[in-house]
Amino acid sequence: MSDFTLDGQGPVHGQIRRAVAQAILSGRIPPGGRIPPEAELMALFGASRMTVHRAIAQLASEGLVRRNRRAGTIASPEARGRAVFEIWDIGAEIAAAGGTHAHDILYRATRPATAADAAALTVEEGAPLLALTTRHLADGAPVQLEERRIHLAAAPAAAAERFAATPPGRWLLDHIAWTEAEHAILATRTPPRIARWLGMEAGEPALVVERRTWNGEVPVTFARLWHPGGRHRLIGRFTADQGGLPGPRARAQQRG
Incomplete structure (x- = not known):
C-alpha cells in the first residue's frame, strides 16, 4: 500500500488512477496481482467511494485491471504490453x-x-x-x-x-x-x-x-x-x- 503515491496533479480520481497504473506498469503489481479493495484505497487516500470507484472503473476500461466478483480486482495479464507512452506526459x-x-x-x-x-x-x-x-x-x-x-x-x-x-x-x-x-x-x-x-x-x-x-x-x-x-x-x-x-x-x- 505504501507504493501508491498521489502526484498532486488534477482531480483526485485521476491521481489515484495514475498511482495504481504506475504500480502495474512498473511491475510492482505483477500480472494477475491483486489490487487493494476499494475500501482500503479509500482509507489510504482519504477519498470517497465514488472517487475511488471512478479511478478503478477507468483502469478497467483501459484494460489495465480486470474485475471479478469472487477474486476482486487484479492487474490484467496484458497490462505491461500497454506501457509504451501509457503515462508519458x-x-x-x-x-x-x-x-x-x-x-x-x-x-x-x-x-x-x-x-x-x-x-x-x-x-x-x-x-x-x-x-x-x-x-x-x-x-x-x-x-x-x-x-x-x-x-x-x-x-x-x-x-x-x-x-x-x-x-x-x-x-x-x-x-x-x-x-x-x-x-x-x-x-x-x-x-x-x-x-x-x-x-x-x-x-x-x-x-x-x-x-x-x-x-x-x-x-x-x-x-x-x-x-x-x-x-x-x-x-x-x-x-x-x-x-x-x-x-x-x-x-x-x-x-x-
Missing part, C-alpha cells in the same frame, strides 16, 4: 528532470471536421471537434508544439474547458477513458509555422510523434507533437515479461 517529464513546465494555448476553435481533420482523427467529415495548438515550455524554453483535435462526441466537456491550469493532453488523461492508442514517430524538416513557435529555423530537423486514441470504437483525440530534433529524444527500454512477451517502457528526454 511532457509536464511530468520536465518536472522529473527538475525543470519547470508551462504551457500556452496558441490556437483554439470549435468547428466541424475538415477532410484533413477527419482523416487524422478517423471520424466523418463535419463531425464536431475542438482544434487546439499548445506550446509547452521547460524553464521558459519551448520544447514541444502540440497540434490536437478532440472529438467532441467522445469528450463533450472539452468544449467548455479553457485548459488554463491543465494542458489538453493531461486533461484528457484525467477525464476521458481510452481503450486503444496508436503512435507513429517520424523525423522531418520543420515548416515555418512550427519553427516560429519553437524558436527554430525553418527546415531544421524535428522529431514528430503522432498519437490517436479511441474509447471502444469511438475516436477520442489525435495529436501531432513537434519537438526540436537537437533538443529532444525518446528512449525505449524493453524487458522480458511473463511468457516471453516484451514489456516495453518509453520516456521522453529533453537535451539542453
Whole structure:
C-alpha cells in the first residue's frame, strides 16, 4: 500500500488512477496481482467511494485491471504490453528532470471536421471537434508544439474547458477513458509555422510523434507533437515479461 503515491496533479480520481497504473506498469503489481479493495484505497487516500470507484472503473476500461466478483480486482495479464507512452506526459517529464513546465494555448476553435481533420482523427467529415495548438515550455524554453483535435462526441466537456491550469493532453488523461492508442514517430524538416513557435529555423530537423486514441470504437483525440530534433529524444527500454512477451517502457528526454 505504501507504493501508491498521489502526484498532486488534477482531480483526485485521476491521481489515484495514475498511482495504481504506475504500480502495474512498473511491475510492482505483477500480472494477475491483486489490487487493494476499494475500501482500503479509500482509507489510504482519504477519498470517497465514488472517487475511488471512478479511478478503478477507468483502469478497467483501459484494460489495465480486470474485475471479478469472487477474486476482486487484479492487474490484467496484458497490462505491461500497454506501457509504451501509457503515462508519458511532457509536464511530468520536465518536472522529473527538475525543470519547470508551462504551457500556452496558441490556437483554439470549435468547428466541424475538415477532410484533413477527419482523416487524422478517423471520424466523418463535419463531425464536431475542438482544434487546439499548445506550446509547452521547460524553464521558459519551448520544447514541444502540440497540434490536437478532440472529438467532441467522445469528450463533450472539452468544449467548455479553457485548459488554463491543465494542458489538453493531461486533461484528457484525467477525464476521458481510452481503450486503444496508436503512435507513429517520424523525423522531418520543420515548416515555418512550427519553427516560429519553437524558436527554430525553418527546415531544421524535428522529431514528430503522432498519437490517436479511441474509447471502444469511438475516436477520442489525435495529436501531432513537434519537438526540436537537437533538443529532444525518446528512449525505449524493453524487458522480458511473463511468457516471453516484451514489456516495453518509453520516456521522453529533453537535451539542453
